[in-house]
Amino acid sequence: MSPVIYYFLSFTAINILMCWAFYLPYRVGQLHHLVVSCMMASAYFSGYAARQWSWPFALTLLVGTAIGMLICLLPSFAIGDAPCFTVVIVGLTVLFIMKTAIENTRALGGTLGFFGIPQVNNLLLLAYLCLAVAGLLIYRIDNSRLGRAASMVFVDRDAASALGVDVKRLGMLFQIIAGGLAGLAGSLYAFLIGSLFPEFFNLGVIGTLMCMLFAGGHSTMWGVVISVPVFEGLHLILPTAVASWLQVIYAVTLIVVILVLPGGLITKKMLVKVGERFRARPQTVSIKGGIKE
Amino acid sequence: MEIFVAQLLNGLSLGSIYVLLVLGFNLMLVVAKIIQFAYPHLVVLSMYVCWGMLKYTNNMFLVVLASIVSCVIVNVAIEPIFRALSKKHGLDINVSFVVSISIALLITDVMSHALNYGFPIAFPTDWVGKSVLNFGLITFSVGQAYALIGGIAAVALFFYLLYRTRQGRVFRALSENSVLASIIGIPVVKTRILSYAIAGLLGGVTAVLFARLLGSASPSLGDFVAMKVVAVSILAGLGNLKGGLVCGLLLGIAESLAMGYLPGSWSNAIAFMMILIIMLIKPEGLFGIQI
Numbered sequence: 001m002s003p004v005i006y007y008f009l010s011f012t013a014i015n016i017l018m019c020w021a022f023y024l025p026y027r028v029g030q031l032h033h034l035v036v037s038c039m040m041a042s043a044y045f046s047g048y049a050a051r052q053w054s055w056p057f058a059l060t061l062l063v064g065t066a067i068g069m070l071i072c073l074l075p076s077f078a079i080g081d082a083p084c085f086t087v088v089i090v091g092l093t094v095l096f097i098m099k100t101a102i103e104n105t106r107a108l109g110g111t112l113g114f115f116g117i118p119q120v121n122n123l124l125l126l127a128y129l130c131l132a133v134a135g136l137l138i139y140r141i142d143n144s145r146l147g148r149a150a151s152m153v154f155v156d157r158d159a160a161s162a163l164g165v166d167v168k169r170l171g172m173l174f175q176i177i178a179g180g181l182a183g184l185a186g187s188l189y190a191f192l193i194g195s196l197f198p199e200f201f202n203l204g205v206i207g208t209l210m211c212m213l214f215a216g217g218h219s220t221m222w223g224v225v226i227s228v229p230v231f232e233g234l235h236l237i238l239p240t241a242v243a244s245w246l247q248v249i250y251a252v253t254l255i256v257v258i259l260v261l262p263g264g265l266i267t268k269k270m271l272v273k274v275g276e277r278f279r280a281r282p283q284t285v286s287i288k289g290g291i292k293e
Numbered sequence: 294m295e296i297f298v299a300q301l302l303n304g305l306s307l308g309s310i311y312v313l314l315v316l317g318f319n320l321m322l323v324v325a326k327i328i329q330f331a332y333p334h335l336v337v338l339s340m341y342v343c344w345g346m347l348k349y350t351n352n353m354f355l356v357v358l359a360s361i362v363s364c365v366i367v368n369v370a371i372e373p374i375f376r377a378l379s380k381k382h383g384l385d386i387n388v389s390f391v392v393s394i395s396i397a398l399l400i401t402d403v404m405s406h407a408l409n410y411g412f413p414i415a416f417p418t419d420w421v422g423k424s425v426l427n428f429g430l431i432t433f434s435v436g437q438a439y440a441l442i443g444g445i446a447a448v449a450l451f452f453y454l455l456y457r458t459r460q461g462r463v464f465r466a467l468s469e470n471s472v473l474a475s476i477i478g479i480p481v482v483k484t485r486i487l488s489y490a491i492a493g494l495l496g497g498v499t500a501v502l503f504a505r506l507l508g509s510a511s512p513s514l515g516d517f518v519a520m521k522v523v524a525v526s527i528l529a530g531l532g533n534l535k536g537g538l539v540c541g542l543l544l545g546i547a548e549s550l551a552m553g554y555l556p557g558s559w560s561n562a563i564a565f566m567m568i569l570i571i572m573l574i575k576p577e578g579l580f581g582i583q584i
Binding site for chain 2: 203204244245247259
């Protein structure tokens with residue numbers, strides 16, 4: 001496999017994981033930017049553990065996921081049911097604090113970056129295995145009572161609360177799972193790239209992920225499965241001069257999508273219609289050689 | 294003690310800039326019901342305009358005018374996007390937040406590609422000015438004096454406009470109830486556009502004062518200031534103008550004190566840590582939400 005295709009497929013898997021990490025809390029109306037901090041912390045931890053302590057890949061992946069969940073767990077006690085803008089600012093604030101801490105820590109390379117993370121065999125396969133497991137988990141959540149409760153909270157938080165939905169616990173649960181997904185993505189990212197720079201984890205990454213989520217469709221988990229490869233593919237298709245303006249393209253796309261297609265490309269309504277078409281085929285009964293509906 | 298006084302003066306100058314930014318941000322929030330995350334980015338863009346203008350002319354009046362006009366034009370040009378958004382989604386603050394983040398990204402990327410080849414800009418040393426006060430460790434530069442005095446004057450004018458004029462009453466009526474305001478004959482769209490224009494005017498003035506205070510700017514400055522402005526607004530209580538005044542000043546002072554007593558970039562992290570702790574304890578803000 002050519003390196004271009006390899007990196008395209010690997011980044012697609014990592015970005016889908018990150019978009020799902022954004023998607024889950026947005027089911028209850030929260031833009032949980034804290035997941036980028038989880039990705040950052042997990043990436044640095046995995047890189048450090050693999051290089052300095054020679055930890056095996058599977059163990060760093062597990063601990064990285066746990067770190068992501070832990071980072072989201074602590075603030076979730078306060079912001080489990082907080083308004084969207086508070087959650088956004090908490091996320092951005094933690095990201096900035098974490099970046100400052102890493103930039104000032106010599107053991108993690110500071111502003112110069114952290115290098116020498118060992119390569120892992122079959123990383124692509126493992127990444128897609130992780131993606132499949134995460135996808136299955138989110139699919140199960142979406143089609144469970146939790147998913148239905150989240151849809152209710154998204155539409156009307158007060159009504160959901162009146163009907164007995166514990167909005168805070170639901171928000172906390174989704175935030176923690178999102179942290180785990182971001183932690184997983186962070187660990188995979190560290191092993192894929194082999195070097196880490198604090199500058200990478202900025203508002204641009206958040207904008208890119210939001211663009212992928214909103215363009216694909218924020219009401220279903222399948223939207224990002226289509227939008228992420230398309231946006232990742234832009235790197236490869238566009239000429240270098242245009243590709244350097246990719247952030248502008250993402251930003252304009254996000255604005256246009258929200259104005260023109262508020263639900264994104266794939267909406268829940270669309271999926272329900274497609275499902276009905278496949279499920280409810282007309283029953284046919286044979287009468288004397290002819291066909292009657 | 295001298296360090297404390299010096300940093301206190303520094304903090305007051307910085308705080309008055311934050312106050313101006315928070316006021317412009319809150320005006321659009323209460324009147325147009327949008328979270329304009331990109332507002333500080335516009336201010337940084339106006340700083341670039343100032344810098345560009347300074348290259349061609351040393352006329353202070355023209356520099357200030359260019360800064361104000363650019364900020365007003367870009368801010369008013371953004372308004373139709375948010376109007377279309379509110380028609381499509383109703384007054385959804387969260388969606389406006391997402392759109393304004395993308396506008397912020399757009400402005401930052403344009404600055405980092407097209408202006409000064411993405412390099413930070415530095416204003417001439419005489420622009421920042423010599424110190425007007427020297428007492429031991431305490432120095433008070435012309436830039437700091439401009440920021441403090443200009444900030445106080447702009448805030449006083451803003452509050453006069455809001456609480457002592459007919460237009461101010463219109464703004465306040467629209468923030469209280471836009472439906473009732475339109476029933477009694479207030480032109481809602483025109484008033485919203487005017488709020489963008491006034492916020493742009495404040496932004497233009499802030500850009501000049503900020504440029505004189507800092508003496509430099511970079512594309513990433515917008516992200517950095519935007520986080521603080523939105524955080525201060527939430528900390529004060531979204532839409533709470535008086536709360537924003539107090540919290541903006543407090544953040545400026547706290548940041549400057551941290552800068553005086555802590556090494557390097559940790560001072561900013563400490564300021565953010567304070568914001569984070571207060572936000573986690575009191576997510577609805579210290580002075581209550583007023584939207």
